[in-house]
Amino acid sequence: MQSNRPLGLPRMIAGVIGVVVVVGAAAGFAVAWRPAIAAIELPAPSSFDPALVKRGRELAAIGNCNDCHTVKGGGSFAGGLPVQTPFGTIYSSNITPDVQTGIGRWPEEAFRRAMRSGVNRDGQHLYPTFPYDHFTNVSDEDDAALYAFLMTRPPVDAPPRANRLSFPLDQRFVIAGWKLLFLRRGLYQPDSTRSAEWNRGAYLGEGLAHCGACHTPRNGLGAERSNAQFAGGDVDNWQAFALNKQSPAPVPWDAEALYVYLRQGFHPDHGTARGPMAEVVSNLSSVNESDVRAIAIYMADVFGAPSIDDRKRGEAVLAQARSPAPLTLDSNVNAAGASIYAAACATCHETGRALPYGGVNLALSTALSSPDPRNAINIVLSGIRPVEGERSPIMPGFAASMNDGQIATLLQFLRDRFSNQPPWSGVEKMVADARQSQPVLLQTSSGSHDAPRESMRREKR
């Protein structure tokens, strides 16, 4: 009986919905599906040109690959580092040529596809914690060099760790949608109105060096906000400072200062690279000087030429740093902060000795002029560890000798004395939070211990 009933409106709607679902699924499949690329036998290390491997080593250092793909105490490039994101924890993969757990059976084509579009050899989408939104611009030649370098590393048997993501983000096809929205593929297009050095710096800085991955704020879907490029971001409970006009640096950066900072890890007018940036400068110390200079030239342009006012302010701060006003304890409203500063900090920071033997005068500190006190908090808590085998700044941490309130008191004194910015709020609570995150922080910022052996030594001057 029922079969004789004509098609009613509800059934038509159901039919239309059904067709839409099927077509949508097919379209989604077409967007999300990627073929596997056939596995190869592990190529012998001797099959790679040594000059290409050497070039690849430098490119891997510029790309900071070891920072995410090596855990403390683990094999170089064997992966397993937990990367905390607002969406859950994602573990880095093993990029050694191990045939079972690494990329030993990947042909170069599969490696290039991963760099260009974030897809592994099996055709699975990779999470954009792997910054292929930057690596997509890397040239064929540079991908070939990186591939040659990685395929000649010692293979490490390190099975991948399962990501901790909730549904639906644990479904990799979701990433295809993210890519539709945010992955802009395309090789670097040189700007003919600029110098070759500038173009080289732009290619590296926007691409392999992926500066924006930390220094550009991200939107609700975890993608870099294209309308706020280099406006500052968050990484591992550190603030990655703004590198554009909004830079809080008391003394404006220029290409020469950036070069020195990126190359040796500190600059007398700006202070010391620390937190996640410590690993970056450690890597950059081992690469071709001209590439670091190119990045510096491009990034100086991103900062922009300072205004006359900014330049004057910078000169005034430098003059103040060279001949600091005497520290008077009695007249100070924050006597406790001043006393802590006098005994714990001034012995290094007000001696007038240049880095790395003296502490930087804190009037030059970007951390103290920044709207976010977290970097200053982190540095007071854990100090600066010396870099193995070279002259480098060092500072003891004060986590054991100061409580949260005392650190907050000290920081408010420093903020008042050394910046022209309004007081921070909520510092004490942020100190408590930083203590909670310290184990993670120390794990990921102890940098040079994780670096591959060949990039650990900086050139000696």
Next chain:
Amino acid sequence: MMTLKVNGRDHQIESDPDTPLLYVLRDEIKLNAAKFGCGLGQCGACTVIVDGKAVLSCVTPLLLLEGKQVTTLEGLGTIEAPAPIQRAFIEEQAAQCGYCIAGMMMRAQALLQRNSRPTDEQIRAELEPNLCRCGTHMRILRAVHRAARLMETADASSTIDGSVR
């Protein structure tokens, strides 16, 4: 005037609140175990224990110590009755010139109080801030392991000052 608790005793201190603890210990209380090395918190010779944690006394102003328990090497043991950490350093002959050793012992003591059987790697990581120019590091390492064994068998209350908890 402020009260400072050192090795279980209260001391009335006249120094200014911004005076580093090291100067108060050596000049005012006349406890000379903690040494002045660099005065910059970079060598560890001045290490003492404050509320169970190793602290660099040369960069720790007095005002941070209100209500806290300070322990110096003198508070651990004496020549007649050395503490396990001191016995271990003597038995391993871990001192050459000895200038860094008081600081080494204090930091090792703080480690052993929260981790009674540290590994080689943990000891190395913990003692990293303390410098030794004579180069007795391997003996120091052995001494810390020996101290851990001695503490396991010793009656802790008779050798470790009550303030060190």
